[in-house]
Structures are given as C-alpha cells and as structure tokens.
Amino acid sequence: MSKQHPTTDEALQKLIEIQESAAALFLERRADRDPGQPTRMQTFVLRTISERGPFSVSELAEILNVSIPTASQLVNTMTEHRWLLTVVSPQDRRRHEVHLTEYGAQLLRERFEKRLARVRRMLDQLSPEERGTLVSILDKVVKVWTSTDDSEGSSTNGH
Numbered sequence: 001m002s003k004q005h006p007t008t009d010e011a012l013q014k015l016i017e018i019q020e021s022a023a024a025l026f027l028e029r030r031a032d033r034d035p036g037q038p039t040r041m042q043t044f045v046l047r048t049i050s051e052r053g054p055f056s057v058s059e060l061a062e063i064l065n066v067s068i069p070t071a072s073q074l075v076n077t078m079t080e081h082r083w084l085l086t087v088v089s090p091q092d093r094r095r096h097e098v099h100l101t102e103y104g105a106q107l108l109r110e111r112f113e114k115r116l117a118r119v120r121r122m123l124d125q126l127s128p129e130e131r132g133t134l135v136s137i138l139d140k141v142v143k144v145w146t147s148t149d150d151s152e153g154s155s156t157n158g159h
Contacts, residue, residue, distance in 0.1 A: 025129060037083075037111075038078070038081075038083065038107065038111075041064070041074070042074070042077075042078055042083070043108070043111060044064075045060065045064070045074065045075075045078065045084075046078075046083060046084075046100060046104050046105075046107070046108045047108060047142065048060075048063060049084070049098060049099065049104075050100050050104075050105060050108055051102045053097075053098065053099065053100065054087075054097040054098055054099045054100075055097065055098055056095055056096060056098070057071050057072050057075055057086075057096070057098060058062060058071070060074075061097060075098050078104075081102070082101055082103045083100070083103060083104035083107060084098050084099065084100060084104055085098075085099045085100075085101050086098050086099075087099060122127060
C-alpha cells in the first residue's frame with residue numbers, strides 16, 4: 001500500500017483493521033468499568049436528559065429505540081444509583097417525568113472532563129498539522145455519512 005495515496009480497497013482494508021483494534025480496546029475498557037459507573041447507554045441517557053429532558057419513560061424508549069419495559073428497567077436502575085429521579089408532571093398528574101439529579105449531572109460533568117482529558121492526551125501526540133488534518137477528515141466523513149443514503153452504497157463523488 002502506498003503510504004501517501006492508498007487505493008480505496010487498501011484504505012478500506014486498513015480501516016477494517018483499525019475498527020477491529022478499536023472494538024477490542026472498547027471491549028477491554030468495558031470489562032474494566034467500575035460497576036458504580038454508568039454504561040455507555042446510561043451515559044447517553046444522562047446526556048440526553050441533560051440536554052433535552054425531562055422525558056417520560058415512553059419518550060425515552062422511543063429515543064433509545066427500545067421497548068417501554070426495557071426503558072423502564074433502565075430508568076429504575078439509574079434511579080437506584082441516584083442519577084435520575086422520576087416525578088409527577090405538574091402540568092399532567094398522569095404523566096411521570098424522568099429528571100437528572102444533581103448527582104447525575106455531576107457524574108456527567110466528571111465523565112465529560114475525563115473524556116476531554118483522554119482526547120487531549122491523544123491530540124498532544126500529534127503535530128499541529130496532523131491535528132488539523134484529523135479534524136478536517138473527520139468533519140468530512142461525518143458530512144458524507146449524513147448526506148449519503150445507506151442504500152446507495154457509494155459516496156456522492158464516486159471515489
């Protein structure tokens with residue numbers, strides 16, 4: 001593989017290798033997770049409620065694309081950890097809303113700060129030019145992903 005200009009197939013093979021390495025690292029880190037810390041799904045729920053909440057359990061189920069009983073179990077577990085609180089809606093007493101607790105908000109802030117520190121350490125290993133290239137490429141990948149229909153199977157510019 002030419003270092004400067006790999007073919008699409010060469011790049012695809014390398015990306016698959018990178019994905020497999022990243023998946024292995026993900027599984028290793030997941031196994032090392034402290035049981036008192038939220039899972040990725042729970043962190044997503046905390047972040048979603050923090051940014052857009054509160055929600056009912058059925059609304060959360062729809063957002064997460066899971067059944068209502070699954071969302072309810074998730075909320076119950078997170079409530080036991082004191083990350084969430086379920087309250088009766090003041091506007092509609094039949095509706096129960098899931099809110100983020102102060103403890104949940106603090107946990108979310110701490111996780112965000114740790115994540116920023118990990119990314120900063122990684123970025124510190126790159127030159128300013130490499131950082132700029134990484135950001136530019138990732139930005140372009142996200143734009144292509146969001147503008148390309150999955151059923152097309154190819155990019156919009158044919159490369």
